[in-house]
Amino acid sequence: MTDPVYSYENLHRYAKSVFIRIGCSEDQALLATDVLLRADLRGIDSHGIARLSGYVRLWEKGRVNCTPVIKVVYETPSTAVVDGDRGLGLVVAPRAMEIAIEKARAVGTGWVSVKNSNHFGIAGYHAMMALPHDMIGIAMTNASPLVAPTFSIERLLGTNPIAVAIPANEQPPFVADFATTTAANGKLEILQRKNQLAPIGWVQTSNGDPTTNPNETRQGGALIPLGSDREHGSHKGFCLGAWVDIFSAVLSGANYGPWVPPFVAFLEPPTDPVGEGLGHFFGAMRVDAFRPAVEFKKHMDNWINRFRSARTIDGQDHVIIPGDPERMMHIERMEVGIPLNPKVVEDLTELGMRLNVAF
Amino acid sequence: MTDPVYSYENLHRYAKSVFIRIGCSEDQALLATDVLLRADLRGIDSHGIARLSGYVRLWEKGRVNCTPVIKVVYETPSTAVVDGDRGLGLVVAPRAMEIAIEKARAVGTGWVSVKNSNHFGIAGYHAMMALPHDMIGIAMTNASPLVAPTFSIERLLGTNPIAVAIPANEQPPFVADFATTTAANGKLEILQRKNQLAPIGWVQTSNGDPTTNPNETRQGGALIPLGSDREHGSHKGFCLGAWVDIFSAVLSGANYGPWVPPFVAFLEPPTDPVGEGLGHFFGAMRVDAFRPAVEFKKHMDNWINRFRSARTIDGQDHVIIPGDPERMMHIERMEVGIPLNPKVVEDLTELGMRLNVAF
Numbered sequence: 063m064t065d066p067v068y069s070y071e072n073l074h075r076y077a078k079s080v081f082i083r084i085g086c087s088e089d090q091a092l093l094a095t096d097v098l099l100r101a102d103l104r105g106i107d108s109h110g111i112a113r114l115s116g117y118v119r120l121w122e123k124g125r126v127n128c129t130p131v132i133k134v135v136y137e138t139p140s141t142a143v144v145d146g147d148r149g150l151g152l153v154v155a156p157r158a159m160e161i162a163i164e165k166a167r168a169v170g171t172g173w174v175s176v177k178n179s180n181h182f183g184i185a186g187y188h189a190m191m192a193l194p195h196d197m198i199g200i201a202m203t204n205a206s207p208l209v210a211p212t213f214s215i216e217r218l219l220g221t222n223p224i225a226v227a228i229p230a231n232e233q234p235p236f237v238a239d240f241a242t243t244t245a246a247n248g249k250l251e252i253l254q255r256k257n258q259l260a261p262i263g264w265v266q267t268s269n270g271d272p273t274t275n276p277n278e279t280r281q282g283g284a285l286i287p288l289g290s291d292r293e294h295g296s297h298k299g300f301c302l303g304a305w306v307d308i309f310s311a312v313l314s315g316a317n318y319g320p321w322v323p324p325f326v327a328f329l330e331p332p333t334d335p336v337g338e339g340l341g342h343f344f345g346a347m348r349v350d351a352f353r354p355a356v357e358f359k360k361h362m363d364n365w366i367n368r369f370r371s372a373r374t375i376d377g378q379d380h381v382i383i384p385g386d387p388e389r390m391m392h393i394e395r396m397e398v399g400i401p402l403n404p405k406v407v408e409d410l411t412e413l414g415m416r417l418n419v420a421f
Numbered sequence: 422m423t424d425p426v427y428s429y430e431n432l433h434r435y436a437k438s439v440f441i442r443i444g445c446s447e448d449q450a451l452l453a454t455d456v457l458l459r460a461d462l463r464g465i466d467s468h469g470i471a472r473l474s475g476y477v478r479l480w481e482k483g484r485v486n487c488t489p490v491i492k493v494v495y496e497t498p499s500t501a502v503v504d505g506d507r508g509l510g511l512v513v514a515p516r517a518m519e520i521a522i523e524k525a526r527a528v529g530t531g532w533v534s535v536k537n538s539n540h541f542g543i544a545g546y547h548a549m550m551a552l553p554h555d556m557i558g559i560a561m562t563n564a565s566p567l568v569a570p571t572f573s574i575e576r577l578l579g580t581n582p583i584a585v586a587i588p589a590n591e592q593p594p595f596v597a598d599f600a601t602t603t604a605a606n607g608k609l610e611i612l613q614r615k616n617q618l619a620p621i622g623w624v625q626t627s628n629g630d631p632t633t634n635p636n637e638t639r640q641g642g643a644l645i646p647l648g649s650d651r652e653h654g655s656h657k658g659f660c661l662g663a664w665v666d667i668f669s670a671v672l673s674g675a676n677y678g679p680w681v682p683p684f685v686a687f688l689e690p691p692t693d694p695v696g697e698g699l700g701h702f703f704g705a706m707r708v709d710a711f712r713p714a715v716e717f718k719k720h721m722d723n724w725i726n727r728f729r730s731a732r733t734i735d736g737q738d739h740v741i742i743p744g745d746p747e748r749m750m751h752i753e754r755m756e757v758g759i760p761l762n763p764k765v766v767e768d769l770t771e772l773g774m775r776l777n778v779a780f
Contacts, residue, residue, distance in 0.1 A: 138529030170497030375629030
């Protein structure tokens, strides 16, 4: 049985109406919808419209402010700290990235750490904002604790993604966007829905033992940092997740580590916060702050061509350049539509009825 | 049989004499020796004095310039490109990091990409230069191609390490320093010397098949990006290695990917270079470009304490904070000396005789 398919335009109209219904301005609703649905277009279904009702529930709990005053609270020529005023990360993040881009225009690079925000959709959206300016974009965020550092049985980190977007000339841009865990939580959710087993190395039990049960994360287990185990470098994945956490939250004054508020509204945030909301970190670097942009982009074309045309293992046509699969998915889904899991359809239908917005 | 042990002072005196013998100034010989031996002190034996004869052989081939004029060739308030003039990376890198620090002092952050350099020792040394200034330090470098991207059977990337050093207050700093592969090449060299097998996931054969043979990298095989295989996220390790390569070399105008010159002098550099020498990338961020340093460092103490005291799996006392093992090794080796593998002793003795420097 294949999943029902919806057009981008229809999903966009619906999601935007929902954001307006919970109090967002026209502009912010539009932006939040663009960011949210970019995930669906790029095939990162876990971070797209499937999360819409989750955002609404956070708003219902008073944990999201739909009329935020987003402002710079600290700055230097190349840096800023932005207070998101408990806004949707979907609107706070693009504003912070714009500030990074403005600073890069002025002094070569811009770096913005954000506090008092919420989940921001896919990191890649924000990093890619730099591309039309011939800038390299970087985006990171911390997230609800689901990940146990190497040797830990406590969940202290989120899946803390990193995105890096780098422009090329004739080639499409290089866009890496990945959770710093072996597998993103979204991949685990797919296994949970389908009642399938996870590979060893994705999840550990509450005692820290390896397991193939994707439901262990609901029973005190944890996701594992990129690397899977110590012998295969999970301490490096831990370093990456920690790096994201510190840049996103210790630099800005947001909550970090186990203090990051949960995305699911049925779990209360810790009662002893160490900061405000959750945190993000953004960077923009003007390519021509290093060498003429035309030169840089010509060499990026060469880099991409060389890697894509590498000799491959049997059964694979080419090396996958980061961003290629998502870009092709984007084109395909704009044409043929976005498939939604029946449970997501049910959830969106229910949400629409509750808010009196037709799905 | 335990390895013979040498005092830091003796090894320092010897290495410095060697650098002077091949034409380095007193200052540059001192700096190169400090950087090189920091690897031995921190327990990263593969990158320390064991490589001294390798640097000398590169000089003998005319591939290292011991009297480089290191200069900024392009800059903005927050960025610079440095031309290393074919100098030892051991002296080019600290100079570039100083420039990053100067720029951070002026505008909040500083970012320096370097071309025309050589291998720079351990990334951690350079990143840690930021710490006394209450800055966060970042260091990356590309390196000789040994690593096959996911699905590739060609070696297109080096082990391309990343180091991030973050100051705390009462706690020692957070210092992550890791190759973006499952295992560093140095770990493989240890297995090769001891005739031991590698875990599956570290190395692939020339056909791209998994192997436990650590010598496959000498027979057309390759190291594998962090993640080990596609199912466990090796494409993310590839993203990391690619990121390092592009920031270090495409931004600066150095050689990238398979064009990076080999460290071993018996292999000739590619005859169709796409840039000059190899590349590095450095960043310095003033902590107080984001929030008052005392606040930041207090929260770093809290972060480190919380993670270090996490509940652990059976058999482990605590979660390892990045930098802890290396710092303790540094203290120990300053006290009891640095053990050297007999093959390294032999190599250094031979080198000393050849250069007329007593080992």
